[in-house]
Amino acid sequence: MAEPELAIKVTGVSKAFRLPHEKQSSIKGLFVNAFRRRRSYEIQNVLNDISFDVKKGEFFGIVGRNGSGKSTMLKILAGIYTPNKGKVEINGKLTPFIELGVGFSPELSGRENVYLNGALLGFSRKEMEAMYDEIVSFAELEQFMDQKLKNYSSGMQVRLAFSIAIRANTEILVLDEVLAVGDQAFQKKCLEYFAKIKNDKKTVILVTHDMGVAKRYCDRAILIEKGKITSQGNINTVVSDYQKINLDRAEKEIADRNDRIAKKDGGNTKQLTVHRIFTEDGKGKRRVVFNPNEKIRIGVELHTTVAVDNPSIGISFNNPGGPPVAVTSSSDRKVPLKLAANSTATLSWEVENIFNDGSYLISVTALDKSKQILLDQATEAYKFEVQGWPHPYGIVHPKDSLVKR
């Protein structure tokens, strides 16, 4: 390579896969298709003219949504796929981690798997013997090493694989989203490892769609969208471009979903129906994706066939598949609701956006004055999303204040 300060130089890499319409795994198929002279596959261009370079000692991110081609790029860097066009130059020894515990065999003991996995990572048996005890104690599996791997829990397997993987001592490390697996304690170990290799000034390529992690560790990054680099350079620029793309997409997807739900008009008693739910920001603009510390207005449109006096309209927010995060009801607010027959009324709640990053589903329940009779119910009928908290942890972000006394 011309420039010695570069660890990786990628020039004009393109990769296409042939996707057979009917997988041609037989010689008969080969002959039949040869005679038909018909192309029974389609070409999928996964990567198009990708060029970038990574300096030595840099923590470099490859970000993009699922299916954008970032994992294919990673496999090309790792030497697993061969690009159709372009050139990849690598200056130094490279270890890829596409997955933890590659080659683990359930029928072998933990000990045997450590040696096998170590050999796959390029360690000699001597080197493995020297660090065997360290690996085992880091994985906290001392008393299990002579058991077969199939008797390990998945958490134990991941721990073992991870503690072998972090011994890899090559100049360049290529990491796929290893973080996606494991419990919180394990993720913490992963992050500590990232911090360590960053301190050690190793060259690291990290493929991720976790922008928090990307921002924390990467110096520079590329954003791949549909096989092309759409943004590259400083990590903050790339992350904000990524978030912008994601926001637009989320707005559209959620709006589509909410439209579909709205069309499914369901009421069980005829007296009052929840006709429509919508959200807008504090200025009255229809929105489905909200930023921290905004106001969210939830509008509920009700239709009546008979006069309904002071119904109790409750709304609840929950994460998909989770219990309610917050609940509120019109009966808690002293707003008289006298609804005439055959009328439309819209209730509008305004809430502070204290919700953590994620999607929320709104359910609306309409009860009569006595709160005994269910008039109508719309379960998980409307979805909105929150993005952009600087520390996206917990369930809600309370409105707090801090003083030093």
Add this chain to the structure above:
Amino acid sequence: MKYIFSNKNRALLAELVRTDFKLRYQGSVLGYAWSLLKPLLMFGILYIVFVRFLKVGGDIDNYPIYLLIGIVLWNFFIEMTSQSLGAIVARGDLIRKIRIPRWIIIISASVSALINLMLNLIVVAIFIMFSDVAIRPVIVWFPIVVFQIYLLALGISLFLSAAYVKYRDVSYIWEVVTQAGFYMTPVLYPLSVIPALIYQKLLLLNPLAQAIQDARYALVTPETLTMGGVYKASWPHLIPLGITAFILLIGTLYFKKESKYFAENL
């Protein structure tokens, strides 16, 4: 060559072979002993049928040992090719997720087969000790003949394993081909039972037939019909050797070409 035998690759190869051996006899009571028992039992059956009942090869000295060598070498060839055939596909998880030289998988399958061959040859050696076979200086040719069979099997293994990634019919075709090959190779019968000289000549063009006959010649009895004996000239020997080299070359080139795309074709 330096790259092939780098420390790292040697360690990986050793570990793959070790794993292979541990897994092969997983859960069997006799374990490794099967490596010896299986050919012995096979030999027992064939011995009873062919030597005692059918009395094939009655005029050849030490025919049982002559038979045993044929079976051992044939089994080595079959084991190596059929193990390798599915090896790339079976190791798909490694190929798709890690960067290891692809050929190392085939070499590891071949080393496993070689180890088995060594165990079997120990049995052969014991039989020879208890027989009246005279050890002659030509025995030095024996390892070379084994090496020729190894190279032949390696060429075929490389080709088959790469083709199998794309076309799964290869395993069925190979099954039929080896079945046919078994009868076309003088393993069970001595070459001399074939009356027409022209057929003897044709059969010996098969490198495996040539090699097995040469091995018998080197180890058991100079009465074995070899290339030299059938053709009455020494140059025809080059034909099966050439075929071996050709197969090895084609197999290597095809494997090299295809191995770039293993990860996506698997």
